[in-house]
Amino acid sequence: MPDVASAAISAVPRTPRWAHSANTVRRLARRRSTIAFCLCLPLILLTAGFVVYPALYAIWLSMLNKKMITFVGLDNFAFLLRRNTFQLVIFQSCLFAVTAVIFKAVLGFIMAHLMHNLSGKSQRIWRGLLLIPWVIPLPLSTLTWWWMFDPSYSAFNWLLEQVGIGPVPWLGVGWIARFCTIAVNVWFGAPFFLIMYLAALKSVPEQLYEAAAIDGAGAIQKLIYITLPTMRNIIAITVLFSLIITFADFDIVRILTGGGPQDLTHVFATYAFQVGIQSGDIPLGAAGSLFMFPILAVSAFFVLRGITRRSKEIAA
């Protein structure tokens, strides 16, 4: 019923009271959409030429042989899946992304909560300090981490020596090296979660907490019954968004370990780089990086759904 009414209202200006005016309106509308399309054209061309086309081209490339002459169907994918190294790459990519995102989300959440207690002015100062890892270009800060992980005389090993623990071969042993790559990613990405959560915490209405306090709710109950449900959407968006970025990460592993020791830290991106650029087998590398696609697509779908919901919430 209200729909009909609103339709009737919106139809009013369109009724042709003056026939020629309706014509003008239509012509204006057409001109308007032409202008609108022209304003978008550079972006359309850019994304079509350097995002959509390469993405489709990657699929085609991945089905060629090394010299890129013969069509081999899905052989590259099958070959990769049979390779022990690539099975490890799949495992390591998932381990890297999932562990890093969980730690980033938890640490970011804790930091955001701590910051939320502070007053506005000191909050700015602390935020300024805590965001610094995010500001320094990642390849450069990863170099520092590399230097800190140096096995002979490094920052960390010196500290450990002071408490009587022998030198740790940080990047020389599989599981320790995996831990190191994840730690660097957490260090770099946690401030992003902090900022997102802090913005979301500010949007939780204060009255809800007051009402809960009157009802005798403790801090943990407030967290479980008010904070988390209100922030659910932002948490989901941030986590999935970060999952995409982390999953496709290249810089950290490339600089810190180069995939070693014994390919035990390779992720999809670094493996594709090694196979495609360094060994010159572009089709095989393209096939390797395309294995990222399903996870990226699923995450992207849910991010988009989350954002649509959120904008509806804001509008409502």
Added chain:
Amino acid sequence: MSASTVIFDNVPGERRTRSSAERHRKWALWGSYIALGCFVVMLLAPPFYTLMTSLKSSEEISAQSGNPWIVHHPTLANFWYLITYPNFQTYYVNSLMITVVVVVISLAIAIPAAFSLARMRFWGSQAFSTGVFLTYLVPASLLFLPLFKIVGFLGLINNVWCLAVLYPTLAAPFATWIMIGYFSSLPKELDEAALIDGAGYLQMLLKIFIPVAMPGIIAATIFAFTVSWGSFLYPLAYLYTSNQMVLTVGIISDLIRGDVFQWGKIMAACVLASLPPVFIYAFLMDYFVAGLTAGATKG
């Protein structure tokens, strides 16, 4: 009636809980400061170590004695070496040049597109604005191999200008997304008034929307700057000779030769290369943060 009696009954008790709540809050505040202090120490340890190492001489680093976290004989020799080192100058100039061009191109593409998607409609515009966001989610590591062929086809392999073509694909979609958010938040009356005064759409964009949406434009600029200054994969894959390199790959390929690590110089180079983003951040933190959060809270 019953409500007023309840409130009346509660007054003494409430006073007691309020003072205890205040004490509780004070404790929470101090706890927060201490915990945040720990986080700051952990998060700022690497930048601090970068700075310390950059001030050390090669002798001090190779001596391997004493506390590596502090510098015993500070020297600016590493910085001086880099500033007078022609290769490093080339990297810096290349980075600056590419970044300026990329920021200009990205904004020139993003602002009109965002205006059109936020304020005007055309067939498929709704789907396209979703598509813009999706292109932002496509990572560089998925595209760099087919792009290698495309860049080769354009004759731009080992040419620093290939980055001026490729970086806008990373920066423009998100910049557009930020700008769509800003443009949609402006009141509709603004364009109605402009239309009544006889302004065309281009005039409306240039004379009204761009000045009003300046905060959004600054946020988008900072984002494009960050992307273009810090990217690593494309230059590593497509640039080979030192006269074409930018800072991120130049530092790594030039200062690390085989097994020889000149850590003092590498760290000094990191400090110098981090200066522009840190500088911008120090002055425009709020815009920086706005750009960061825009992806999920706007639009």
